[in-house]
Amino acid sequence: MEKANWSSLEIEFTIVGLSDYPQLVTTFFVLVLLMYLVILLGNGVLILVTVLDSRLHTPMYFFLGNLSILDICYTTSSVPLILDNFLRPQKPISFSACVAQMALSFAMAGTECLLLSIMAFDRYVAICSPLRYHVIMREATYIPLAASSWAIGGAASVLHTSLTIRLPFCGDNIINHFTCEMLAVLKLACADISINVIIMGVTNVIFLVVPVLFISISYVFIIATILRIPSVEGKKKAFSTCSAHLTVVVIFYGTVLFMYAKPKSKDSLGEEKQDLSDKLIPFFYGLVTPMLNPIIYSLRNKDVKAAARNLVARKCFSQ
Numbered sequence: 001m002e003k004a005n006w007s008s009l010e011i012e013f014t015i016v017g018l019s020d021y022p023q024l025v026t027t028f029f030v031l032v033l034l035m036y037l038v039i040l041l042g043n044g045v046l047i048l049v050t051v052l053d054s055r056l057h058t059p060m061y062f063f064l065g066n067l068s069i070l071d072i073c074y075t076t077s078s079v080p081l082i083l084d085n086f087l088r089p090q091k092p093i094s095f096s097a098c099v100a101q102m103a104l105s106f107a108m109a110g111t112e113c114l115l116l117s118i119m120a121f122d123r124y125v126a127i128c129s130p131l132r133y134h135v136i137m138r139e140a141t142y143i144p145l146a147a148s149s150w151a152i153g154g155a156a157s158v159l160h161t162s163l164t165i166r167l168p169f170c171g172d173n174i175i176n177h178f179t180c181e182m183l184a185v186l187k188l189a190c191a192d193i194s195i196n197v198i199i200m201g202v203t204n205v206i207f208l209v210v211p212v213l214f215i216s217i218s219y220v221f222i223i224a225t226i227l228r229i230p231s232v233e234g235k236k237k238a239f240s241t242c243s244a245h246l247t248v249v250v251i252f253y254g255t256v257l258f259m260y261a262k263p264k265s266k267d268s269l270g271e272e273k274q275d276l277s278d279k280l281i282p283f284f285y286g287l288v289t290p291m292l293n294p295i296i297y298s299l300r301n302k303d304v305k306a307a308a309r310n311l312v313a314r315k316c317f318s319q
Contacts, residue, residue: 011095013173013180019089029086035287036079042294043068049307056307059142063119064297066146070115071290074108077101078179078286085178098180103161106182110207111153116249117211118145123242124218128225156203163199167191208256215249244297251292255285
């Protein structure tokens with residue numbers, strides 16, 4: 001066994017990415033670049049309309065604006081590294097750069113999990129207690145809720161990152177992933193990582209299990225309330241106020257659960273394919289969900305479409 005490298009600042013990692021599949025590199029580079037541009041454009045427009053249009057200064061659109069900021073930050077923390085790796089396969093990355101990317105990605109992902117559950121609470125109050133909505137979801141409530149999701153996500157990232165950088169690393173330090181994904185980095189440590197694994201399990205409960213349960217319970221009450229509405233038109237109107245959020249939740253958590261629940265292959269050829277799929281699935285849910293969020297909310301929301309048209313008309317008129 002090689003001697004562990006205790007001088008973390010001198011360590012360099014090598015990210016494998018698609019270096020084993022050179023025939024896919026050009027296709028994936030173009031695909032990722034286009035998806036990233038759509039993410040920046042779509043979420044950027046959503047942020048602009050929610051800030052500039054006073055009619056959208058409500059809790060729901062405040063959370064939506066936060067979600068768009070999250071999606072831009074999350075993808076920006078990893079996509080430039082992915083694109084650079086496509087252009088220069090297996091280029092070494094410094095320990096500090098790897099840690100920064102890992103910390104930002106973890107913080108943004110954790111915050112998004114909590115923010116989606118807060119948005120479910122907002123929809124629950126809007127559907128189940130509409131007369132008390134403006135009393136419950138006032139500024140003194142929804143701003144601290146959003147801030148707490150950012151704070152908890154950031155705190156969890158700092159905790160995991162600080163535990164990771166204390167570990168010794170040795171060997172070739174090759175990361176079999178597209179980015180400095182935390183679990184992939186932990187596999188390279190030359191020390192006992194049981195504490196890291198335990199705390200990772202606890203944070204999985206906080207960021208995955210608890211939000212999924214909370215969102216599921218919220219939508220049980222929401223659906224029960226909608227079914228009690230006598231008119232068909234009333235049911236459609238009530239469901240339309242939460243359908244976009246529900247669609248985003250299904251896509252986001254559905255992909256995550258599929259990634260962790262799919263069976264492991266036993267034959268060597270299957271393991272090779274599975275190794276590629278283990279990298280591609282999180283890679284795509286990290287891009288597809290941020291890309292679809294603004295599209296889903298824009299297509300299903302008349303207020304957002306009207307605000308976007310007004311913004312474009314105002315820009316054209318000013319010129």
